[in-house]
Amino acid sequence: xxxxxxxxxxxxxxxxxSWKKLxxxxxxxLIIILAIGTKVIIPNIEYNKxxxxxxxxxxxxxxxxxxxxxxYKDSEEMLLAAKYGSAKSYFDEKEYYLxxxxxxxxxSYKDSEEMLNESIYLRAxxxxxxxxxxxxxxxxxxxxxxxxxxxxxQYNIYKFAEEKAYFSKWEEALELVNTIPDYKDxxxxxxxxKYFLALxxxxxKDWIAASNLMKEAKNYLNSExxxxxxxxNFAMEKIDIEDWDSAIETLSTIADYSxxxxxxxxxxxxxxxxxxxxxxxxxxxxxxxxxxEDFEKILLNMAINKEYKYEVIYKERLDDDIIDTIFNNLDIxxxxxxxxxxxxxxxxxxxxxxxxxxxxxxxxxxxxxDTRFSIEEAEKMISDFEEEAYNIIDKLIEEGxxxxxxxxxxxxxxxxxxxxxxxxxDVKLSKEGYTGYGATVNRLASCNGYxxxxxxxxxxxxxxxxxxxxxxGGESHIWTLANLDGEKVYIDxxxxxxVPDTKNYCDMTYFAVTEKFLRKTHKW
Numbered sequence: 048x049x050x051x052x053x054x055x056x057x058x059x060x061x062x063x064x065s066w067k068k069l070x071x072x073x074x075x076x077l078i079i080i081l082a083i084g085t086k087v088i089i090p091n092i093e094y095n096k097x098x099x100x101x102x103x104x105x106x107x108x109x110x111x112x113x114x115x116x117x118x119y120k121d122s123e124e125m126l127l128a129a130k131y132g133s134a135k136s137y138f139d140e141k142e143y144y145l146x147x148x149x150x151x152x153x154x155s156y157k158d159s160e161e162m163l164n165e166s167i168y169l170r171a172x173x174x175x176x177x178x179x180x181x182x183x184x185x186x187x188x189x190x191x192x193x194x195x196x197x198x199x200x201q202y203n204i205y206k207f208a209e210e211k212a213y214f215s216k217w218e219e220a221l222e223l224v225n226t227i228p229d230y231k232d233x234x235x236x237x238x239x240x241k242y243f244l245a246l247x248x249x250x251x252k253d254w255i256a257a258s259n260l261m262k263e264a265k266n267y268l269n270s271e272x273x274x275x276x277x278x279x280n281f282a283m284e285k286i287d288i289e290d291w292d293s294a295i296e297t298l299s300t301i302a303d304y305s306x307x308x309x310x311x312x313x314x315x316x317x318x319x320x321x322x323x324x325x326x327x328x329x330x331x332x333x334x335x336x337x338x339x340e341d342f343e344k345i346l347l348n349m350a351i352n353k354e355y356k357y358e359v360i361y362k363e364r365l366d367d368d369i370i371d372t373i374f375n376n377l378d379i380x381x382x383x384x385x386x387x388x389x390x391x392x393x394x395x396x397x398x399x400x401x402x403x404x405x406x407x408x409x410x411x412x413x414x415x416x417d418t419r420f421s422i423e424e425a426e427k428m429i430s431d432f433e434e435e436a437y438n439i440i441d442k443l444i445e446e447g448x449x450x451x452x453x454x455x456x457x458x459x460x461x462x463x464x465x466x467x468x469x470x471x472x473d474v475k476l477s478k479e480g481y482t483g484y485g486a487t488v489n490r491l492a493s494c495n496g497y498x499x500x501x502x503x504x505x506x507x508x509x510x511x512x513x514x515x516x517x518x519x520g521g522e523s524h525i526w527t528l529a530n531l532d533g534e535k536v537y538i539d540x541x542x543x544x545x546v547p548d549t550k551n552y553c554d555m556t557y558f559a560v561t562e563k564f565l566r567k568t569h570k571w
Contacts (some may be wrong), residue, residue, distance in 0.1 A: 053494035069559065090119045101125060104134035105505045119198060125292045127156050135337045138162055143170035162527045170197065171425035180207035201230040208236060217244035245273065247440065254281035282307070286324065305352045312437040313507065319444050321451040322509035335361045337373055342380035343387075347399070348444060349415055350391040352383070353429070355422065361409040370402050386516035390503035393482040393495055394432075419478040435487035436503045439465070455510050456531040456559060459538065462504045466497065467544040467553035474546065494541040501540040512538075517571030529559070537565045 061257035095114035114123035126553035134149035141168040150166060151161035154219040167186050174183035184203040187196045204227050211220035224233050254277040262312035278301050287295035295314050298307040317324055325459065332348060333341045336359055349357050367375075381398040386389075395415040403410050417425050443449045443465065449458055473480030473491040483499030486492035498514055505512045511530040515537070520523050526539040539557035557565070 051483045069420075071506060081338070082345065085243045087442055090116060092360060094119055094122065097122070097125065099139060101132065104132070104136070106130070106136055109133075120292055121386055123446070127153060131159060132417075134159070134162065134166075138166055139363060141169070143167075143173065163192050163566070168194055168196060171196075171203075175206075178206070178210070180204070180210065198481050205230055205233060205236070208240075212236065212243075215243070217247060218335055224292065238267045245270075245277075249273075249277055249280075252280075253286070254278065254286075255291045272304075275301040279305055279307060282310075286310070289324075290326075306433075308431055309437070312441075314506055316440055316444070317509075320449065320495040320508060335359070337369075337376065339376045339380045339383070342377050342455070343384050346380055346411070346415070350388070353426070355415045357413045359411040359413070360409075361411070361480070363409065364404055364407060365402075365409040369407070369503055370411075374400065377411075377413070384515075386525065387493055387513050387516045388502075389499040392485065394420065394429055403519055412531060426486075428479075428482065429494065432483040432487050432499075432501070436483070436507060439487070440507045442505060449508060455530050456534075457509045458508055459529060459531055460558060461510070463538060463543055463555075463558045464553045465504075466501055466540045469552050470497065470500075470544055471548045472497075472541070472544060472546045492527050496512065497541040497544070498527055500529055515571055519569045526557075526565075526569065531559060533561075536560060537562060537569075539569070 069116040078537040089417050093112065097109055097116060100106075100109035100112055110126060110133060113122045113129055126245065130153055134146045134153065137143070137146035137149065140318045146166040147163065147170060150159050150163035150554055153163075167190050171183040171186040174180075174186065178204045184200055184207065185202065190196050193199065208220045208223035211217075211223060217240045219236065224236045227233050228237065238257035241260045242264040245257045245264065248254075248257035248260060258274045258277035258281070261270045262276065272527055278297060282294045282297040285291070285297065289557055291314055295311055298311050302308045302311060313324070314323075320570065332339055332344050336342055336345060345357060345359070349355060377398065377400055385393075385395070395417055397416045397418050399414040399481050400413055403412070416422065420428065429460060440449070443461065447464075448461055453461075470486055470490050470492055471494070473489075473493050477485065477489075477491065479485035479489055479496075480491050480493045481495040482492075483496060483503060486496035486500035502512045502514060505527070513528045514525055515528050516523075516525050517540075519526075519542075524541075526537060527540065529536055530539050537557075537561060540558045543554050545554055546551075
């Protein structure tokens with residue numbers, strides 16, 4: 048083989064080796080081209096697309112496009128411009144809730160802050176129109192100093208409070224309106240909320256909280272009366288558990304309410320004579336009462352607690368014949384209470400009642416009145432009668448004429464004699480003479496006045512008594528049935544003081560006698 052042929056053969060062998068060396072170079076070249084395309088060409092294409100979207104007003108798509116470009120060229124600036132354009136579009140189309148979301152991301156870009164405030168303001172007004180008071184308020188809280196936002200905040204809070212009140216959510220309503228006490232008639236709403244919240248507290252027997260709220264709702268409906276009533280109820284609970292110190296301390300703050308003063312003075316007597324407190328056994332007052340016994344409890348409760356109006360509500364529309372029966376039973380109950388409890392009832396000679404209908408219910412309204420005196424006169428006379436009755440007992444205790452070691456019969460005898468020595472029979476039969484007031488203040492009384500005072504005095508010193516209606520000497524008459532040391536006896540304090548009046552004389556014939564004896568002269 049010649050030298051030339053050898054060279055040619057070697058070159059043919061070496062050729063494959065040279066191509067292998069070129070492959071990496073080619074690969075690198077392709078990578079470079081791809082990188083240039085990825086970093087320059089493709090982003091540029093995408094950028095141009097994004098710009099085209101922006102310029103065509105397709106801001107939402109433009110925002111997404113520029114987001115994907117990152118920091119390419121001025122993509123970040125264009126992203127802000129696209130977001131602004133999107134927000135401005137939403138704003139112009141009055142889709143403020145969408146504009147707000149976009150504008151909050153723009154910060155101080157162009158007039159974004161001003162547009163954001165206006166968007167929030169207008170969206171809040173939309174929400175107010177939709178009665179979405181709470182949402183509106185939250186938005187306006189973000190722009191308190193913008194336009195009249197602060198006034199709108201108060202308006203929305205007030206309307207939200209009104210809505211809560213409408214649905215009887217009094218505590219929530221009060222919490223809201225308390226934040227705007229000087230807004231328009233917020234004080235009126237505050238007082239209303241306190242009143243009805245107090246009623247809720249009272250339903251749960253949270254008497255002190257209820258009373259405090261009623262005091263704050265002063266002059267609203269019957270708030271002043273209810274404030275005292277709730278304190279009174281709290282005191283009654285203390286009496287029930289024999290916590291007299293708390294009860295008396297509480298009652299002293301409302302001495303002019305109901306029989307608070309009597310209870311305070313009664314405690315003083317109980318301590319002096321070492322007698323247990325005896326609550327009048329009224330029993331539970333039945334709802335939807337229809338029977339005579341039920342009405343007796345109601346009427347007696349009204350008289351003792353000085354609540355001269357009462358409503359009995361029946362949760363159905365009663366037929367006329369049932370209402371007639373109820374009215375008849377009320378008349379019987381009225382007469383029974385007048386006879387059994389003259390010490391509480393002598394200044395009520397007429398029971399007024401009538402029926403009405405409301406929301407499918409029947410309502411029977413009762414009112415204790417007196418044809419002889421106005422309600423104001425009667426209230427004053429009752430107060431004077433009770434006050435003087437306690438004064439009489441206090442004096443007898445001070446003088447040592449009634450003591451804690453006496454039997455009930457001995458105490459009843461002292462009172463019987465006191466009546467004869469200090470009263471005169473009212474031969475003119477004046478209208479006051481038929482009452483306990485006439486017996487205590489004027490010291491003139493007929494049998495009603497005598498028995499009213501005697502029974503009251505007996506009850507103050509712990510003696511169980513009750514009036515009895517009948518006749519004697521051919522005339523209507525009333526006297527006392529007493530339980531003296533466990534023995535039931537009759538006492539006629541009127542006949543213990545015969546006419547004409549004789550100073551310091553007392554006829555003991557009709558003191559603590561048996562039924563058999565009394566029936567010789569009395570009928571019942």
